[in-house]
Amino acid sequence: MPTISWLLLKGFFWRLRTKYVIRDFHPLVFFYIFGFVMTLLGLALGILEVVLRIEGNAVSAGTVVLVALLLIFGSQFTLFAMWFDMESNEGSAVGTLVSASGQNASPEADRYPLGAVERQLHSEAMSSALAGSGA
Numbered sequence: 001m002p003t004i005s006w007l008l009l010k011g012f013f014w015r016l017r018t019k020y021v022i023r024d025f026h027p028l029v030f031f032y033i034f035g036f037v038m039t040l041l042g043l044a045l046g047i048l049e050v051v052l053r054i055e056g057n058a059v060s061a062g063t064v065v066l067v068a069l070l071l072i073f074g075s076q077f078t079l080f081a082m083w084f085d086m087e088s089n090e091g092s093a094v095g096t097l098v099s100a101s102g103q104n105a106s107p108e109a110d111r112y113p114l115g116a117v118e119r120q121l122h123s124e125a126m127s128s129a130l131a132g133s134g135a
Helices: 002-023 028-054 061-088 116-132
Strands: none
Touching: 002 028, 028 061
């Protein structure tokens, strides 16, 4: 399971870098960066404050507010980045289900139609799979 998680995380950052920095710049990269950094800082500072409070030290209200703001802003930045990412990918052909006959099988077939190249690749893959199975 850790190997799959690492591959998903690595693929996510590769996609962000390739799609939103190298090919065409999109500011959602900053939203992801700010969201991750603020959330991690908020968690680290929050854990530190809980440990200090358990040890008997006084915790100021300003520090608690800072932790809360870091966590709230971090989650908001991350959610807005996901939203921008979804908006940016709307209408792409990724995720389209295709039946064995080559027809679109998903209910969103009209929203995400297969292009000519994808249809040709799919038909070649299906014919080679059928030829390999002896049918």
